[in-house]
Amino acid sequence: MMRGPLKPQIFDPPRAIGAVRHFAAEQTICFEGDLAAHFVLIIDGLVRGCSAFPDGRRFIGAFYAAGDFFGVESRPAYQTSAEAVCGTNVIFYPAWNPVEAAGAETGLTRQVLGSLMRGADQARDHARLLGRCNAIERLAAFLLECSEPGKERPLITLEMTRRDIADYLGLTVETVSRSLAQLKRDGLIAFVSARQIRLLNLAALRLIKS
Numbered sequence: 655m656m657r658g659p660l661k662p663q664i665f666d667p668p669r670a671i672g673a674v675r676h677f678a679a680e681q682t683i684c685f686e687g688d689l690a691a692h693f694v695l696i697i698d699g700l701v702r703g704c705s706a707f708p709d710g711r712r713f714i715g716a717f718y719a720a721g722d723f724f725g726v727e728s729r730p731a732y733q734t735s736a737e738a739v740c741g742t743n744v745i746f747y748p749a750w751n752p753v754e755a756a757g758a759e760t761g762l763t764r765q766v767l768g769s770l771m772r773g774a775d776q777a778r779d780h781a782r783l784l785g786r787c788n789a790i791e792r793l794a795a796f797l798l799e800c801s802e803p804g805k806e807r808p809l810i811t812l813e814m815t816r817r818d819i820a821d822y823l824g825l826t827v828e829t830v831s832r833s834l835a836q837l838k839r840d841g842l843i844a845f846v847s848a849r850q851i852r853l854l855n856l857a858a859l860r861l862i863k864s
Contacts, residue, residue, distance in 0.1 A: 672745035677738040686735040690727040692746040695765070696720050699742025700813045703734045704821070714822040716776055717814065723766055725749065740813045784824050792823045793833045795863035797843065801853055810851045 672695070677683055683694060686705055701718040715734060718724050724736055726749070783795050796819065801808040812819070820827045834851075837843045842855045842862075853859060 672747045674743065674745050677742050677744065679738055679740045681738050683736040683738060683742075683744065684725055684732050686733065687731050690725060690730060690732045690749055693723055693725040693727075693749045693766075694736070695723050695745045695747065697743040697745060699744075700739040701736050701742055701744075702739055702814070702818060702822075703736055705734050712821045713824075714818060715780065717822070721765070722772070723770070726766065726770060739818065780822075789823075789825050789829050789833045790836060791862055792825065793819075793830065793837065794842075794859045796823060797837075797851065797853060798856070798859055798863060801856075806856070808853050808856075809846065810853065812849050812851065 674697070677699075683701060684690075684692075696718055698720045701722075701724065702714050703716040703718065703724060704712055704714045706712050716724075717739070718736070725732060727733060779799075783792055797810065800810045800812070814822075816827050816830050819825075820830045823830070825833075834843070837859075838845065840858075842853070842858050844852045844854055846852055
């Protein structure tokens with residue numbers, strides 16, 4: 655299963671060979687097409703990986719949380735942009751020789767590989783998610799992906815906007831709002847606040863997404 659955007663890893667970030675930087679909400683951390691001179695580790699916060707189309711549409715391919723790396727590229731340039739969803743602290747590591755950089759700090763190699771493996775799982779799950787023909791199915795899967803495992807009625811705090819969710823799920827903002835309202839009417843979720851949602855019936859949500 656994909657590790658959701660609100661489930662940060664517990665880790666001790668290696669800082670000795672990296673530069674720590676803070677980004678405010680909506681600041682761009684790296685631009686699609688720029689030279690991929692660094693790979694980046696998130697200390698805390700939330701980042702969206704996105705691409706813009708010539709007609710103004712935006713596609714969000716992934717959300718990254720604490721413990722995730724992004725910007726590890728096989729090509730000279732970044733393939734997507736990375737933007738801070740909320741106040742986010744990151745560490746920049748030099749990408750011209752990531753193996754050497756990783757070897758200079760115990761555990762960094764393992765963290766990079768683990769993050770890349772999670773990213774591969776996330777990409778596969780996201781592709782399956784977008785293959786769902788029903789907006790309710792996509793949204794149910796997204797909410798479950800954001801929830802903390804082991805909790806019977808988990809509370810989700812969504813740092814991202816409705817537009818972020820829409821661009822991640824390949825839907826319109828209006829469709830996301832209607833689908834959330836439908837899940838609320840069906841008694842599957844409850845709005846605690848504008849950004850907080852409690853999942854009331856995990857079994858029913860899993861049936862929708864399956």
